Structure formats: structure tokens, C-alpha cells
Amino acid sequence: MRYDRFLPLSLALALAITGAAGAADPWSEKAVSQHIDQRDYTGTLDAARLKALIDAGEALFVAKYTTGDGAGRPMATQAIIPTKRKRPVEQAFQRMQGMDANACSSCHNDPVIGAAADFSANVFVSEGFGNADFDSADPQFSNERNPNHLMGAGLVELLAREMSADLQRQRNEAIRRAKSSGAQQTVRLVAKGVDFGVLTIHPDGIVDLTGLDGIDTDLVIRPFSQKGVMTSLRQFTINALNDHLGMQADERFGARWTGEADFDEDGLDREITAGDVSALVAWQASRPPPVTRTPENDEWRALAGEGRARFDEFGCAECHRPALPLESLAFSDPGPLDAAGTLRLGEGEEGAVYDLALLDWAKTLPKDDQGRVLVPLFGDLKRHKIADRQIATLGNELLAQRFVERDIFMTSELWGIASTAPYGHRGDLTTLAEVILAHGGDARKSRDRYANAGEDDRRALIAFLKTMEIPE
């Protein structure tokens, strides 16, 4: 779908008023005829402006980018840090080193745009810093991953931001205590009920990080990717645009950070503007979360109720926490935790705030007695060891990724799991039963309880999980 055909009325009107050039001919082979200007979307957006940006983001999400838009990166690798190839790539498309897709929606479309995909849409994760041809020609130099769904992604990022801020506050207060008292402090870090281990803080402000558990040493929860190594939708979007589509965002690959306006040397610069990224972020952040449906079938409904109880009894809920409380639905973009190379507050224009409470789905979310939204993600936003010597299926990767060892992954959020088969990081497990039995490491006890349970209990758990859907 071409972007110009998808322009929301308000945006089209705005473009007409400002006399924007570049209106595409109907037969144009460019997917994007007009970039989003960040300056048009600052401050807290009202419902109309938010919708306009979301609509623009959807257009960019489904756009099949062409060479006319800047698709392709003949002289750049897939790496997150702008990295040159040693020589031009022979084939623009290549499933391992990328680019490997035409649109974001190529791999996020099942059962709806923005959701996941089956095994055929798997991608290969390698850092892209070595010889790109060599690295990706041999599977031992990359990890194969099945796409995650993006439904409810804005809520996930907001939870991660609040938890990161809370953990950093706990650290900073302990540092103040250690300095003022002159005594070593040990602080147990807990955010939204999730335990991230301990920090030992010396009176001179030095922090021993070795007691941390399931989180990076800077106490930033990176909620995205199966590994839990991406800070924000914005960061992930920029990475994915380059890796999968060969579309380079100016805010990382532009001349400010690379010295070249056309870093990938495909003849086009400013392929993706900051405004474009913001639109994509707004669209992803506004995806409605999956739901837990109440089955109309009496037997299923009864079994699912039983299964919900087994979920707790088996210990699944220790990591797959049914809900985490969220203080605010105000999604600021840029966010507070990104580093240079992903747009930050103070760079460029004033940031925008997307009030997710303006969206219809937000009104359906349950709240606790403190008025906090209960986000039913069935996750804890923490990384865990998921394989052991006997049960190693989910530790099947060959490479560590961004300081995270090969058998450690972010707890998968289970919301929507009934709609996102196949399972496992590689998408090579076709049933829920298989993926439950593949849990080792920190999840081994829960897995064993399931494995040793009676047939009825196992059936009940599956029946419950099958109620967690992405609405179509």
C-alpha cells in the first residue's frame, strides 16, 4: 500500500495548506511520497493529532519500501552502530544478513498487522560488525528468531520506563545513604513486585554490580526483543528499518554520527526522518493489547478457569506475572532512557506525548484500587535462564547477544499467545505443550510440575492459555 494513498485527511489537509511539494504521481514507484515533519507533532497531542500521527505510522509500517525510497544498504551492514561493508553486497536481499523484508508488516501480520508471523518469517540476528558475508553465510554466526507481536507494545515500554526509574531511584537513594552515613549499603532492587537482585554500595559511591539479576548494569529495563536488549520502540524501529529494510534513519545513520548523509551509499539520503520514526513509534505504541476472552463454549470456559488456577499452582505466574500496575498512560517520545543514536529529549524539536488514555482500548483496561492501570501482559520484564543440562531446547542459540548469554531470555509476555503460534525463540515449537515442556533453567520446577501433572490439569492449562488472544 502506498503511503500517499494512506494519508489521513487531517495530514493531507495540513500538507496542502503548507504547500508541501512531492505529491506523488499515482503511478509512482515510491512507497513514501512525503516524510513526516517532527515539528508538526510536538507537545501533548490531542486525539485528532494523535490519530493523524498513528495513521501516518501505519502507512509507514505497511509500506513496501522501494529503492526509490532508499531501500537497500549496499555499503552498510545490519549493525546497530553504523558500520560499513568491506565491499558492496552482491545481492540486495539476503535472508541472513538482510535486508530480508519489504515492509515492517511483512513479518508482523498474523493475525493482524502489528502481530507476529510463522516460521517462514524468521529473521537472523547477528551483530554485523565482522565480515558481513562471512558472518551470515554460516548459521553458527547468527541466531534465528521468530518475530514477536507488537500488540500492547506502548504499555510494555511504559512499564519498563516506570520500573527503570524506580530501580534507579532506589540505587540513587542508597548511594546517598552510603555517602552520608559512611557505611556500606546493600539494597534489594524491587520494581512492581519483581526482584532484580542486590546492589552493594560503598561509602565513596562505588557500586558493586555483581548481585544484579535479570537486568542490565545501568538498571535500564530493555523490554523489547526476545533477549530483552532493546530499550524502546524508537530504538528498535531504527535498528529494524536498517537491518530488514535497508532504510536508514537520519537520527542514527545521518551525517551527525557518520559524517555522511548517505551512509549506505544507495544514492539517497534522509531516507527516514525523525518524524517518520515518531509516526512508526506512535503506531506501535498505540496497538491495542491482546485480551483474555471468555469462551462461549461451556466446557472450554470451565476448563480455562481451572487452567488459570493451575497456572498459579505450577508456578508459571512467578515469571509470567498476570498483570503489572502502570501509573501513567502518557507515552513520551523521545523517551527518557535512550542513548545517543536514538532521538533524545533536547535534540531537535520539543518532544511529543501520546496520551494512550485517548485510545478506545485504554478504557477497557482494569485498574487497581490506587487507580493504576493493570497491564495484563503475563510477564515480568526480567531476563531469566531458560535452559539447563537436561532441558536445553530454549537454550538453542549459538551466540550471546549484547552481553546476554545464550541461555538467558526475557520472559515472554503471554498475552496474545493463542494467536501467535509457533512458539519458542526460533518458532520451531508448534504447540503450547511443547513450549511449556521446553522450559528449563529458572523455569524448570514449573515445567516439571506441568509435566508431572495429570492429563486434566495439563489440558486445563492449555485451555486457559488458548483464551489469550489478539482480537481480529
Place this chain on the structure above:
Amino acid sequence: MRRLLLLASLAMCSSIAASAQEVTADDLAMDIPVMQEVAASAGIDHQYLGPWEFFVGGGAASFDCNGDRFPDLILAGGTSETQLYVNRSEAGGALKFESRAIDVNPSDLENVTGLYPIDIDNDGFRDVVVLKVGRNLVLKGGPDCSFTNASREFAFDGGRAWSTAFAATFEDAQIFPTLAIGNYVDRSAPGSPWGTCHDNQLMRPQNSEKPDYGAPEALSPGYCALSMLFTDWDHSGHPDLRVSNDRQYYRDGGEEQMWRIDAGKAPRLYRRSDGWRRMTIWGMGIAEGDIDADGFPEYALTSMGDTKLQTLDLEADEGRPVYRDIAFERGATAHRPYTGDDLKPSTGWHSEFADFNNDGRLDLFIAKGNVERMPEFAAYDPDNLLLGQFDGSFVEVGHRAGIDLDRRGRGAVVTDFNMDGMLDLLVVNRGGPASLFRNLGGRAGDRARPMGNWLEIELQQKGANRNAVGATILVKSGNETRVRKVQVGGGHASGHSGFIHVGTGVAERANIRIQWPDGEWSPSYRVFANNFVVIRKGDDAAQYWYP
């Protein structure tokens, strides 16, 4: 006549360089740091003053003297007061310093030209080697910025020379550092000042129980050193002593020097037969930086007129120091003022490589200033900030950064005074107020924006050489490796000790490896950018420090 020919050739080079350097600061997409001069509001009120002997010198020492890890300052005053300023800045806030008396005999702090911090006696407090016109001394550091004159305790004979350069290293298996003192004109020699350069000195520790520098060795001939640096130029693990000399006063045979320093052996000069090429400049300051991270550092040598940027030539080999000058091709000659109407040659002093804009590239700061009303040289001669570009060249942004003051720079300190991850700058000026520039971030219209990511790294080891002088720090992100050395020496009469700053550009994480001074390699430490990292030798994991 020779001077005239030189000036003519300099002018010719100038026009070539101007046309060759196509990129100007106005064209840059990269961040130009906003350097706001805040000395007065920060409480720094200092001048470097004095007659002829104080045309040179004018240094500063920056180090933490009270245990809060914020860098404090001691500024050389010449015939004016040598001053201690304790850093009272808040992390990320305005720069604030508190003047504090140094409780030693006032005569100890008279006629000071330069200062270098180093923990000589391994007690965990940094000491300060004080260079003077007259008797040099060692200030032994103690708790809460207390100092005592330890020259007698350390058998450190300060001599009576006119001292203008210093460097230190820990030779193999030594508990205490080897000190090198660079001296200038011997004013008592017949015919002074022409051709009467004083010998330099190498002071090796004579005792393993306590510092004892009772048997200094002469480094002769001396050619009026204004900067010296122990440098592992050939990646052999054994640093040699590079000396930059002022051709203004040396005569027959004078040149830039490098002494081969082998433990237990007398130092010897590298000669023509070793590949050392004769070069004569008005050498004022040395900076070392491994621009291309190949393990073989480049050197910026300041002078009157062209700055030299030296890299190892293809003819070089281990033990064969053949260098070539790449300053012109890299746009780093900085040979005349880049702003204003004065087209006469510049006079360069302190030089230092550092990443001012956190883009991951080394930049080059050069303090500039007329010696003292020398009419052949520019009177208005602003300091340089040459930003390293992605193609390996440099571009001048001093005027856009705001450091182009009409002052006569000498020594300087480049460090992060307010612990915000961005390098600030202190410049000691002759006959004028010291400048203190706070780095506010990248210029974006009339405001400043956040720049690239960064790390600041502190090394610790137990026993001798606690601050790991001589260690190499490798910071790797993706395919980029950034190299830093822990050094004492170089620049112009100025040194700093403490966190080592590394800009990492858009990399949000990095692997750090240390080659400790004894040659041992550390494991790889995984760290996230925008943190202060403390690495102790032998530890499996790095620690963070929060201000």
C-alpha cells in the same frame, strides 16, 4: 634570513591549507561543543605572571585531592600565587571551586612554572611534582587536600635549573616511579641564553622501601625542553622518553629528541642510524593519541607556526622510530589564527587529544598565545579546538565552540569537572585571567543539545603504581576501538590524573580491556555507556561509580 624564509614558506603553506580544507565549522553536521567561559562565576581568579623566565610555563595540575573523585586544581602562578582550588561542583551542575591555602612554606610555591600529579609513594594520595625557576619540589599529598614538602623525605634534589617539563613512568618491577625533569635555558652559562640549554634529568628510584631519588642521571645534551612524555611508541611495552625542544635557544645539533629507556641501563638517544629523523621546531607541547587505534600512537607537537602531527612511517619498525608529519593532510597544522585579521603565525603551547563532542573521534586542543609581544607572531592568537572528523581529518571549531578569547594560553587541563560526561577545559593564561570553559553540549542554534555517549574509566591496582600509570585502555564497540593511555607528562607544564574519558558516539555499550602496566591483559569488561567505570586489577567485573 632563515626566519624570513621560514615565514614565507609558512605563509605559502597557509594558503594551500586554507584551500585544501574544504570543510568549515559552518558546514558541520557533527556536534560542536558549546564551551561557556565561567571562571569568574566558578570562583577561579588566577593569573600566570612574571618576567622572561615566565614567558614559558604556566601549568596546572588536576586531580582529586579530597577523595570525592571530582578533579581539584592547582594552578602555577609564576611570580604570582600558586593556587589550590577545591572542586565544589555539583554533578551535572555549574562549575564551582573553593580557593584553599596550601599549608607549606610560602617560598616553596614561588616561581612555579608547572605541576604534574602522581602518587609517588603509593599511599593512595596523589602527590604533585612542582616545576620551578629554581628548586623544584614534591608536594606529598595527604587527606583532605593537605600537602607537605616531601623533597627531603624522597631525597628529591630540586636543583636550581629553570624547569619546564616533566614526565614519569614506572619502569619494570619498580615500586616507585622514574621521574624525568626537563630544563630550559641555563642562565648562568656563558653566552646565555643562546646555546646554553640545561641538561635534563632522569631520576630513578634507588630504594624499594621508600622513594629515594638521590642519584639523578643527566640526560645530556639538553636542548631546552618544554615538554616530555614517556611513550610506548613501538608497542614494545617499554616506554621511551620523548622530548620536545625549543629551537629558539638551542644551537649546534639541537633537535627533537627521544631517549631509549631500558630498565637498569643508562638512557641513550635514538640516532640517525636508528631511523630518527632530525626535526627542529619551537617545541612547546606534546600530546599523544592513537587516532587510528592501531596500537602505535600519533603525536601532536606544538610550535611556533605549524603544529606537527606525527605518525609512524612505513619505514619504521620496532626500535626504529621513523616518523612522518601528516598535519597538513589531516588539516591539523593550526599554523595561524583561524579568526580575526591577524595572519601571522601562531604560537602553540599545551596540546591534548580528547573527545570533546563524544562522537568517538579524538579531537585536538591546542593552547595558543604570543610569547610576549613578539611582532613576527600573531598577537591575537586564539586557542584551537580541532574536531576529529570521520575521515580522519580535523576541522577547526574554536570560534564556534567559544574558546577564541583574546588571551595568551599556556598550560591547560582537559577533564570533566562537573562529572556530566562532557569534557571541560581550563587554560592558564600568561598575563591574564585563567579561562575555565564548561562544556554544555552540542551547539544547536542558541542552545545546547546532548552529544554522543561516553565512558569515564578509573583504574586501580594494589601496591605500587596504584593509578596504573602506563596502562592501556581499549574500549571496543562494534568495529570501533578507542585507545587511551594512562600517562604522566606531556602537554605544556600541565597534567591531570583521574578518570580517563572516552566518547563512544552512538554505541550504548562497550567492552573494555586493560593492558596493565606489567603487560598483563585483563578480561573483557562489559559496560554500558554514560557511566563512570572503576576497574580494579584482578576483578572479574567492573564497578560503576556515581557522583
